[in-house]
Amino acid sequence: xxxxxxxxxxxxxxGFGNLPQPIHDPFSDVMQQxxxxxxxxxxxxxLLEKVRYPKRQVIVSIPVQMDDGHLEVFTGYRVxxxxxxxxxxxxxxxxxxxxxxxxxxxxxxxAWKCAVVDIPFGGAKGGVTxxxxxLSTSELERLTRRYIAEIFExxxxxxDIPAPDVGTNAQVMAWVMDTFSMRKxxxxxxxxxxxxxxxxxxxGRVEATxxxxxxxxxxxxxxxxxxxxxxxxxxxxxxxxxxxxxxxLHAHGAKIIAISDVNGGIFNPEGIDIPTAINFSAEHRSxxxxxxxxxxxxxxxxxxxxxxxxxxxxxxxxxxxxxxxIRANAIVEGANGPxxxxxxxxxxxxxxxxxxxxxxxAGGVVVSYFEWVxxxxxxxxxxxxxxxxxxxxxxxxxxxxxxxxxxxNVDMRTGAxxxxxxxxxxxxxxxGLYA
Numbered sequence: 001x002x003x004x005x006x007x008x009x010x011x012x013x014x015g016f017g018n019l020p021q022p023i024h025d026p027f028s029d030v031m032q033q034x035x036x037x038x039x040x041x042x043x044x045x046x047l048l049e050k051v052r053y054p055k056r057q058v059i060v061s062i063p064v065q066m067d068d069g070h071l072e073v074f075t076g077y078r079v080x081x082x083x084x085x086x087x088x089x090x091x092x093x094x095x096x097x098x099x100x101x102x103x104x105x106x107x108x109x110x111a112w113k114c115a116v117v118d119i120p121f122g123g124a125k126g127g128v129t130x131x132x133x134x135l136s137t138s139e140l141e142r143l144t145r146r147y148i149a150e151i152f153e154x155x156x157x158x159x160d161i162p163a164p165d166v167g168t169n170a171q172v173m174a175w176v177m178d179t180f181s182m183r184k185x186x187x188x189x190x191x192x193x194x195x196x197x198x199x200x201x202x203x204g205r206v207e208a209t210x211x212x213x214x215x216x217x218x219x220x221x222x223x224x225x226x227x228x229x230x231x232x233x234x235x236x237x238x239x240x241x242x243x244x245x246x247x248x249l250h251a252h253g254a255k256i257i258a259i260s261d262v263n264g265g266i267f268n269p270e271g272i273d274i275p276t277a278i279n280f281s282a283e284h285r286s287x288x289x290x291x292x293x294x295x296x297x298x299x300x301x302x303x304x305x306x307x308x309x310x311x312x313x314x315x316x317x318x319x320x321x322x323x324x325x326i327r328a329n330a331i332v333e334g335a336n337g338p339x340x341x342x343x344x345x346x347x348x349x350x351x352x353x354x355x356x357x358x359x360x361x362a363g364g365v366v367v368s369y370f371e372w373v374x375x376x377x378x379x380x381x382x383x384x385x386x387x388x389x390x391x392x393x394x395x396x397x398x399x400x401x402x403x404x405x406x407x408x409n410v411d412m413r414t415g416a417x418x419x420x421x422x423x424x425x426x427x428x429x430x431x432g433l434y435a
Contacts, residue, residue, distance in 0.1 A: 026105035026315050032341040034108075037417030040408050047425045050433075054104055056080040060150040062128065064143045067136050076147045078126040080160055081107035084427040087158050088124030089114055089365060091165025091194075092147075092172070094140075098127035102315070106165075109336050110365070113358040115420035117397045119369045124160045126151070132167045144172050148179040155180065157190030157376065163368050164194040166239070166314070170206075174199055190375040193368035202371035203383035205364075208390060209334070210244025212363015215394040217249065217308055217332050220355055223402060224330075229253030232306045234328065236260050236298060237313035238287060241334050241361065243278055245310060250274035254308075258301050261286060262313075265301045266293035303327060311338035312361075318343045326352060333357035348411050356413040358420060359401050366393055 062074040080088040090110040111123025173195045180191045189200030235246045238261040255271040305327040312334030323343035330353040405415025
């Protein structure tokens with residue numbers, strides 16, 4: 001029997017077996033960005049060579065019995081790029097487009113991200129090629145538990161610590177924790193972050209990435225002599241990250257003129273009432289038809305004139321085809337890898353300031369670090385303390401990256417990479433090579 005889920009995956013199945021073949025290779029972007037930083041940093045070539053390669057790449061088959069009784073086999077991945085500064089850290093993504101190149105790129109970006117905000121983690125990432133919207137809750141649970149059983153030996157609080165990502169949430173992380181704990185024979189909340197608070201999650205974790213973007217956007221505008229109040233902002237993506245950053249920016253006086261979800265967006269030059277839009281989206285499962293707004297497609301939304309554009313959806317949405325039409329004064333990257341390497345060059349030539357993902361959206365991994373620390377000590381902080389610590393770390397990291405980019409006379413992405421790669425290479429130098 002061929003299921004509807006399998007039929008939906010077939011357009012992605014090119015090349016070897018059922019591994020999706022990416023149209024755009026995000027890992028090549030990572031290497032181009034690394035080369036750009038290396039040209040400035042000029043590190044020891046041998047140490048740089050070691051940083052280029054993932055430490056571990058795992059592909060697993062995940063057999064799942066579906067609700068109608070037939071067996072479906074999904075493909076899962078877990079990549080550890082670097083652990084020179086601490087255990088791997090990175091989310092688990094459930095999406096039809098998940099493939100090895102994407103997971104490798106995301107793992108490397110996590111390594112740079114943890115280094116740029118100077119927390120003691122390496123970079124990792126995982127994912128399963130599936131459409132979670134087409135799976136029942138019981139199917140998702142069985143998929144998650146079997147996936148974790150397949151990668152059980154390569155994750156753990158001192159090895160590699162998963163977290164939520166696109167298509168996963170706190171409930172999925174609860175299943176991760178339970179599966180790992182049952183296999184271990186004792187409760188181990190530190191194996192995963194982004195859990196429900198009742199299972200050792202941290203206050204402030206749900207809004208952490210959006211809150212980090214708020215602080216980054218505020219500091220960016222401050223560095224340009226601008227105020228956050230009244231700034232015209234466009235947000236692409238209305239999931240956890242996009243909706244939270246829009247809500248927080250709106251609450252702090254920014255004017256959100258356009259937002260979008262996977263089906264398209266809405267535009268109002270006078271500003272959108274974000275709390276009302278969030279309620280509308282939850283009720284209708286779409287932004288389409290929101291009152292006092294005009295419909296706009298995602299491609300056109302990216303090209304609206306604004307002070308700040310926040311792409312908070314998937315990677316590669318700003319590319320060589322549309323970069324010349326971007327009319328934002330600045331881009332603050334809410335998603336991982338939303339701007340391709342080719343687009344970066346075009347935006348730099350046009351003097352569009354880009355705050356890179358490895359800095360801008362690091363709020364999630366920062367509070368994941370806080371959650372991990374709290375789990376390890378079994379002592380939990382109040383939400384205000386979490387938010388205050390996040391603000392301090394994000395603002396300090398923004399200043400570090402800005403100072404680095406100014407010192408080397410490079411764009412902020414290159415400055416962030418120079419800072420991150422220098423820290424990773426120094427850790428590798430000090431540790432030496434185990435023979």
